[in-house]
Amino acid sequence: MPFFAQQAPVEGYDRAAASRLLAGLAFPGLFRVPVDAGTPRQIKYRTAALVPGPGSHLTLPQQTYLRSYMRPCPAEFVTSATERVTWNDSDGIPNVGHAGPSSLGPVIPIAARETTLALWRALAADDALAARAARLGPAGRQVLAATTTDREPAEIFRIGVEATARTLVQHAYLADQTPYRTAAEFGRGLRDSGIFAVVGSTWYWELQASTFRRGMIPVSLVTAADGTVRYPAEVAAMLRAMKDATIAQAHAVMARATGAEGLTAAEAVRKYHHELDLIARQYALLPGHEQPRCLGQMVHVIDGQRFSVLPSVVQAYVDTFARMLDLVQVSRIPGPPDEEITDPAERTFHVPDMNCQHCRATIGAVLTSMGITVSEIDPVTKRVIAGFETVAARERAFDAIRDAGYTVVPPVRA
Numbered sequence: 001m002p003f004f005a006q007q008a009p010v011e012g013y014d015r016a017a018a019s020r021l022l023a024g025l026a027f028p029g030l031f032r033v034p035v036d037a038g039t040p041r042q043i044k045y046r047t048a049a050l051v052p053g054p055g056s057h058l059t060l061p062q063q064t065y066l067r068s069y070m071r072p073c074p075a076e077f078v079t080s081a082t083e084r085v086t087w088n089d090s091d092g093i094p095n096v097g098h099a100g101p102s103s104l105g106p107v108i109p110i111a112a113r114e115t116t117l118a119l120w121r122a123l124a125a126d127d128a129l130a131a132r133a134a135r136l137g138p139a140g141r142q143v144l145a146a147t148t149t150d151r152e153p154a155e156i157f158r159i160g161v162e163a164t165a166r167t168l169v170q171h172a173y174l175a176d177q178t179p180y181r182t183a184a185e186f187g188r189g190l191r192d193s194g195i196f197a198v199v200g201s202t203w204y205w206e207l208q209a210s211t212f213r214r215g216m217i218p219v220s221l222v223t224a225a226d227g228t229v230r231y232p233a234e235v236a237a238m239l240r241a242m243k244d245a246t247i248a249q250a251h252a253v254m255a256r257a258t259g260a261e262g263l264t265a266a267e268a269v270r271k272y273h274h275e276l277d278l279i280a281r282q283y284a285l286l287p288g289h290e291q292p293r294c295l296g297q298m299v300h301v302i303d304g305q306r307f308s309v310l311p312s313v314v315q316a317y318v319d320t321f322a323r324m325l326d327l328v329q330v331s332r333i334p335g336p337p338d339e340e341i342t343d344p345a346e347r348t349f350h351v352p353d354m355n356c357q358h359c360r361a362t363i364g365a366v367l368t369s370m371g372i373t374v375s376e377i378d379p380v381t382k383r384v385i386a387g388f389e390t391v392a393a394r395e396r397a398f399d400a401i402r403d404a405g406y407t408v409v410p411p412v413r414a
Helices: 015-026 060-069 108-122 127-134 136-149 153-172 183-193 195-202 205-215 233-258 263-273 309-326 359-369 393-405
Strands: 041-051 083-088 095-099 300-302 305-307 326-332 348-349 374-380 383-387
Touching: 015 095, 015 127, 015 136, 015 153, 015 300, 041 108, 060 205, 083 108, 083 348, 095 153, 108 153, 108 183, 108 309, 108 326, 127 153, 153 183, 153 195, 153 205, 183 195, 183 309, 183 348, 195 233, 195 309, 195 348, 233 263, 263 359, 359 374, 359 393
Parallel strands: 041 326
Antiparallel strands: 041 083, 083 095, 300 305, 348 383, 374 383
């Protein structure tokens, strides 16, 4: 029996209402003035080759993720990056990204990260946005808390910016399938082709972040007569099938949890989403008759104008990215990425590919399930502080975090 035939969802869960709230907070646009891209900067990076597994073009972790979480996507639909890129951004925060097989190279993830930081600073400096968010009443906050993973408006918009960056970086693996030959042309081409909106409407939640962490993208691009690019029909159909399978699995888990296990909807979400990370909460609570839509894509009429959040974010992101490319100079330094912590007493480390509250909950659940005391997990600085009884316990915890798809790197020293 479908979950929603048994009981009402978590109180306040309402995707349309959450979208209206966010649109009202963002209207008439989050970035109404040009974003300050900052000053020229030099960024050094290291690379390590991604090594395919035997008999495949994908690495072993990519193959495992494909089999476990991407059904019915065939391996031949997936493109892998060819190298992992590590660097410290201009804020001194460690980052991990991927580049290749296209010729655009590591400048894409590095400039995309600098663009993300610039837009985050613009959000933080927007006093009008902060004032609108402060006026959000208890009912509105309840809707956001019940419907979204990142509950505070500024945090939701911040994650939206980062999701835009992920779309740009992942599709850059495919740049040689497009007519765009420079990084700036590529960013504008994705915008003009509507690819950012396509990701929001066709990819299922968590697919983007999880494949991004592993340097893979499950699509291809074809060029239309007007010079824009799109997904082939078979790719669009596969993404829809993946989304349908994910929704069906989430509903099946919730039906069992609220039926045979006797849990409430909130208890089931806490167990299977927050603690075990087996389902996406958004899909688990989605009514069977409702098609999932990105909150930032829904169109609303505000002050007589049609408005949605995503187009304004994409426009600002691509414009800033194009300007950032003129400010960021990148250079490769020799040697593999340093991912070993040698100090036996070290309690601080970074998880560069952590980016939202769901990541925070996943990493926290991994550590606490192993009896480890956690003092801090910060998705903005990517920093984690935890207490380990022994070096061996720390290494077991790091292996468990890596098994969840994340990277562990040493702390940054001044």
